[in-house]
Each structure stands twice: as structure tokens, then as C-alpha cells.
Amino acid sequence: MTALKRMMRLCVCVSVALNVMAQDNTLFRNSEQIELQSMRVDCKVASRFAHTTMTTKALNAANDSKEVFFEVDLPKTAFITNFSIEIEGRVYISEVKEKEKARQQYEKALSSGQTAGLVRASGRHMEKFSVSVNVAAQSIVTFTLTYEELLRRRLGSYEIMIGLRPKQLVQNFEIAVDIYEPQGIAFVDVNSTFITNELLPLVEKTVTDKMAHVYFSPTLGQQRQCSDCEGTLIHGDLFVNYDVNHAQDIGEIQIVNGYFVHFFAPDNLSQIPKNVVFVIDRSGSMTGEKIKQTREALVTILSDLHEDDYFGLVTFDDVIESWRPTLSKATPENVAEAKEFVQTITARHLTDINKAILHAVDMLTAEQNDSLPDMSMIILLTDGRPSAGEQDLPAMQENIRNSINGSLRLFCLGFGYDLDYSLLDTLAKQNDGLARRVYEASDATLQLQGFYEEVASPLLLEVNLDYPDDTVTSLTKSHFKQFFKGSEIVVAGRIQKSEINTFQTEVSADGLEDRFVVKGFAVVEEWDTVFPEQDYIFGDFIEHLWAYLTIQQLLDKMDNCSPEEKENITAKALDLSLRYNFVTPLTSMVVTKPQAGDEETLIADKLTEDQREDLTETDLSVDALYAPPQWLSSIAKPSYFADGDPHFILELPDQNDSLCFNFDDKPGTIFNLVRDPLTGITANGQIIGEKRPVPGGKMQTYFGRFGIVHEQLGIRLMVSTKEISVSEKGKETQFFWSTTSTVKGQSMDLQIIKYHSLTVTVRDSVKFQIILHKMWKNHSHHQDYLGFYILDSHLLSNSVHGLLGQFYQGVNFEVSDLFPGKDPDKQDAIMFVKGNKLTVTRGWKRDFRKDVKNGENVPCWFIHNNGIGLLDGVHTDYIVSSLF
DSSP states (O other), X not given: OOOOOOOOOOOOSSEEEEEEEEOSXXXXXXXXXXXXXXXXXXXXXXXXXXXXXXXXXXXXXXXXXXXXXXXXXXXXXXXXXXXXXXXXXXXXXXXXXXXXHHHHHHHHHHHTTOOOEEEOOOOSSEXXXXXXXXXXXXXXXXXXXXXXXXXXXXXXXXXXXXXXXXXXXXXEEEEEEEEEOTTOXXXXXXXXXXXXXXXXXXXXXXXXXXXXXXXXXXXXXXXXXXXXXXXXXXXXEEEEEEEEOOOSSSOEEEEETTEEEEEEOOOOSOOOOOEEEEEXXXXXXXXXXXXHHHHHHHHHHHHHSOTTOEEEEEEESSSEEESSSSOEEOOHHHXXXXXXXXXXXXXXXXXXXXXXXXXXXXXXXXXXXXXXXXOEEEEEEESSOOOSSOOOHHHHHHHXXXXXXXXXXXXXXXXXXXXXXXXXXXXXXXXXXXXEEEOSSTTHHHHHHHHHHHHSOEEEEEEEEEOOTTTEESOOOOEEEEEETTOOEEEEEEESSTTOOEEEEEEEEXXXXXXXXXXXXXXXXXXXXXXXXXOOOSSOHHHHHHHHHHXXXXXXXXXXXXXXXXXXXXXXXXXXXXXXXOOOTTEEEEEEEEETTEEEEEEEEOOOHHHHTTOOTGGGOGGGGGOOTTGGGGTTSOEEEEETTTEEEEEEGGGTEEEEEEOOOOTTOEEEEEXXXXXXXEEEEEEEEOSSXXXXXXXXXXXXXXXEEETXXXXXXXXXXXXXXXXXXXXXXXXXXXXXXXXXXXXXXXXEETTTEEEEEETTSOEEEEEEEOOOTTOSSOOOEEEEEEEEOTTSOTTOBSTTXXXXXXXXXXXXXXXXXXXXXXXXXXXXXXXXXXXXXXXXXXXXXXXXXXXXEEEEEEEOGGXXXXXXXXXXXXXXXXXX
């Protein structure tokens, strides 16, 4: 049997998925012979601390070996605690090691010529754990993954998210969520992105005073898309939201096995009026959808201001401007005028973050009032790095920290990935706020509004939770600058003496009118007396909660301390990570599989937010599920595609930017897109026109057919808007867009999604995706057309060329001298590329991989005149005589 093979892939959500690759010599082979015998997600929540185990069992019913992939998406706030593979009577159990030691083991495996697998993670809110194993004929493999996390209260509820994407029917499918809350459960809501009216009655929800149970277990027939279909309806996310009955005084304190946790979340207090300045980036990179979504969000946020709040608006590029020089009370009249101002904000030039924040600080400090608790805050929204004014990051951080001097809070929102998120995170942590990333997507406006809702209603300031020094030790953070309605403060610690079963605690803070002070006693209450009918739930959950919270807070401190302090903090966090078997940014999880004198090492790492910046929304496409094992190594490579009225987009991660160009030619012309003489790969595309041009208008052209050839493997693929024809070593097969199917060949895999897309993976080579755009058949002008996307190109050689292939090695360029263009809504600039000086325009093209109907806007620099100056030669140099 082959050694355990690695799989490195990324996508979004908490899910279990299984896929299979055939090892035989037939032309194409479906994965029906891998039987998913069972898939179970078991989530137990005790006092907000969630322990989740995901188990999948698969049988290879074939007469030959097959490779099976286990994939789990888990919350990025969770720590993996265990992973095991059971196969052929043996169990391979993971081990958590210090990251450098794990890396040394990984490098040793590589140097000895063995295949070492690295399991990585990413996503908007989630991380993906992915691993594969070769399963012998008639053998069973069982994968088990466990992770833990503390659920955070946000806008008045806790959320459990479970992604369900099995990719095929499962014989025994179970999702079980059990919630145990001694304080009492206020409500439980269950929602899903995939549950139809037929599946809805299958979701069982039972809620008692202190317990809740959610169960979902559809049969094989209920999972089917139709009575005679093999496809599954189970593809999406299941959400369980709940809240508890919060005490309105001292809160809830629990003591179990020598550890305690204190939950504090009173929601019945009067709101403290706030002074808030919104600092809005209007630099050139905010052009288009980002500035539009920002305006939309600000209009809604201004409507939500409390009438006793005071607010200001600062816009900045390399020039700082204010709506008004001082703060204004949030009266209906002032809010209406502010909304009018917001509608005039347009993207312009460079980015001076330092000066903008200092200007906002001056506005707020001028308004401070000693008669009331001062809840002053700055909400910064930016999508870039400083490019004007103070650009030395340590100096800028010091300027801002000295200017604020603990007198207000700084909240930072980073728009997209082309920014220095670590800078924003450090600025927020140094100034008692927090940082969040706003993802470039259609819901960006809602993301902005959602963040504001979290900080819109301050109830307490300078919150202190005090405990007797002679009773408790190893406290987590117990002083908080503010408490917002709908959130929760959590403190945990150790009891110094096991015989202590009660102690006094005090919570003090500044409220709206009076000093808030409450006192109370914590009393040991045995867990089995609170839930007498329940067996032991899982481990010492409060001890694990304490360790989890301590590690998270130590990691947060590492960016805001001296080198000596950082060394001590790192050592403490590492010690706890190893002691509790947590996979954190300081540790890695190692699984070694010995086999016939050979062994293979897999390593699971946890990415920091800085490392996530290298991954764009495109990289997180669900289509990555079908990538070959080397997919991750291509993330930093350029990606490029052609779609629409043929427009070409080059996404260049190394430069955090994109270039785009169009060309015009007559219908029927065939262009070479990719040609690699060393690997034998060629891809050509033929353009088509409209059924008939709009009278007096320009003829729109699109791609209507593609031909892909791999000479060395004997593969020839022709894709049109009607059909897909495949020839592999002389054997021909035909497919149609009207049927969804996944087929596996000896040298090439195809995934066809009905009337949507074709994904082509050539073994040990390249991966393409072709998008079908369906038009109304009776449309007087338009007809169906295709889009061509290169998803994985890292195995192409340095000799590759073509309209798209020439950019395989990337392209270096510089942009300067922004100035207004012919279009008042777009900026022009001077670009220096390939020795040429070009006038380019900041614009948008559409990427249809996720949304085939509307597409997603991709900001890019548009090169005019058919790409002259960017292309090697001119576009007509790439005309060829036939598709093959």
C-alpha cells in the first residue's frame, strides 16, 4: 500500500467532506465504490465551552485501492486537540509538539525522500483540516478529529456553526448538538443554508430549563436530490444560536475541580452616550464597490446613532477633511446633513492613516466632559497601507498611542486583503479596541453594520472583577475598558486550596449615572447535582476553558510588549498549549504513519491572521476541494482568466493587485491562451459574436469554444456551449451541460456542474475551470458563451507562453501619478511595465467563479489599446488556425 498522502486545500465553513480518486486504468470512473458508511458530528457545549468531535467511516468496496480524503472545516477561534486514523486494525494518533520541533521532523521526512504532508487552514470564519489516505480494497478507514473553543456572545447570542458538505450520500448521517447551561437556557434557534421544506421536519430540537438537544439524521432517501439521483441535498451550513438567562447583578460563577469561571453580562443597564468619530479611507484603492458599500453602511449606521450621542466624520487620502470641525449631537437634522455629506465621498489619492487618526483624536479630546463617563471612540475603516505622511510603522504606532494616551478607544476595520492587518490589529490592541477584517463581498455593507452594532451600546466603563488574593490565582484578564450590550465578560482562574468551596467577589465599573458596584459569593456546586441524569460530559471543562482563555490572551499580548516580556509570554503560552494538547500558533499537530520501513509525517498548523492575508477570497473557493495535493503551493502564484466580452484578468498576489485588458477581433478568430512546449499543454479559445449586433452599437464578442491538449498524456478536450468532448489515448467520451457528474480518469479528472461549470484537473499538471453563461434562448442579440479560468498553474514550465501563459512568472509594474480620468468616477495613473510607460485606468472586471449570474467585481488596472505595452507583441500575434 502506498504511504499516507498529503492534501493541502482551503475553503470556508465547519464541515466534514469525503472524496475519492480511482487508481485504475479505465478512462473515467465514478466514486460510487467508496461507501460512506457513517458521518457523525457530536458537539457538546458546557457553560459556553464547546467540545466537538467529527467522525467519518468509509469502506472501499472496490477491488483495488483508492485514495480517500477527509476534510473538516472548523472555527478559526477553535484549537484542535486530537486527530486519529484507524485503518486495517491500526490506529494512528496525533501528537502536539512545539512548532519548531514539528518542523524539524517534517524537514527530516523530506530530506529522506519520503512524502511529508502539511495540513494548513484558512477561511473567512473557519479553517480547513484536510488529509488523505490510500485505502486497500474491501478495507475500512475511520477518521476522528476533535477541537475545543469558547463560544463568544455577540449581539445577544452564542453561535455554533456546522458545515455539512459530504459530497455524496451517507448511509448513517448524524448531527448531534447538546447544550448544558446551569444558568438556564433562554432560547435556541436552528437555521440552515440548505434545509428544504422536506428536510425541515427532520431537525429535532428539545429545550428544557438547563439543557437543549438538536439532532439531524436524514436517511439515504431523504438526502437524495431526487428519487433516482445519487446527488445529495446536504450541502451547506447548520447554525445553532442560543442565549442563557443572565443574572443582572454579580453574574454567574461556577467552580469545578479547583477551577472557576465567572460570566458577567447584565443587559438591563442604561446606555452611556458615546462620542464617536468615523475615520473613512477615500484613497484611490477604495474606488468602485468598496467606497459604494462604505457609503451605504455609513448611512445606516448614522440612522442608528442614539440621540444623546455625539459624532464626527473624517475622510482621508493624503489630505484630511472633516464634515464639521467639531462633534455634532445626533439630532435628526444633523444626521440628515451627515448622510448628504457621506454621499459625496469619492475615492481619490494616497493614504495617510497617521494624520487622519491624530485629527480624530484632537476632535474627541476637545469634547471630553468630566461630568459624565467618557465613552469616546474612533472607528477607522481603511483598505490599504500608509502611502503618504508617516509611513514608518513603529513611529506611527507610537504617535497614535501617545496622542490617545488611554483616553479613548480605537477600533480598526480592514477592508479586504490588500492591507497591513497586523498594523491595524496592533493599533487597536494598543488603544483598548479591536480589529476586524471586512471581506470584499456582496455582504460587506452588512459586515460594517454588524460591527457597529457590537459597539453601539456601551453600558459600563472601566470594569473590574476582583477576587480574594489568598483564594484564587492564575487569573485571566479581569479589567476591561468597556462592556457593550449583547456581549459578555469572561474571567477564569484556579482555586489555591482544594478545600475552599466559597469565596467573595466584587464587580465595579462606571455606569451612566452612578458607580456600579455589586458583591456576591461563589459557591461550589457539583456538576452532577446540576445535571443529575447526565453522564460525565467531557473532561474538566472549566480547566480547559481557563487554559483556552489564558492562551488566547497571552497571544494577544505578544504584539504589545517588550522583547523580554514577549519571551516570557511565549514560553507560558507554549507550555499551556503542550499541556492541554492544543494546536495554537506556537504548536503543530504531528501524525506519523510507519509502514514497511517507510513513514510519512503530516503536520497541522494554525495560521495567524497575518498569514491569512496571503489568501484571497478567490483562493477560498469551494472548487479547491478538487485540487490536487500540490494545490497550496500555487497560492502565491499569479492567477489569470478570460471571461465576458473577452476580457483578461491577471491576479498578482505578490503585488497585491490585478491587471486587465480587452481586445477586439472578428467572430471565429482562435487565440492561443496557454502553450507550454515542455509539458505538452496547449489551450486555445475561439471567439463568437452576438446573434446580431445592436443597431448602431459595437459588436460584442465572447469565447464560445475552447480546445485543451496534453500531447504527452494523449488528452484532447473540446468544450463548447453545447457539449464537452473528451479523448484520452484514442478513447472518446461525450458529456453534456445538462447533467451534473464527477468522473475520474487515468490522467484527467472532470467535474461538471449542471449548466454552470466544468473543472478539469490534469494529473501532475494544470487545473482549468470553464464557466458556462446561459442566456435566454429567445434573446434577440445575446447567446450562450464561456469563461476560462486557470486555477492551478504551478507545474507549468518556465517556457510557457500565450495570451495568459506569458504571465505565469508574474509581471512587475509600478503605478504613480494618480489623476482624474475621462470617467469622473475612475482614476487614471501612469504605469511602468516591461519598459513601457502607459496610461491606465482603475476599473473593475467580473470574476464569475462563485456567482455565474452576476459575478464578483475584481478591482484592476485597465490597460488600453488591446493590451499593447503589457503583452509580448500584439494580440494578433496569438491567432492560431484551429482549436488543436
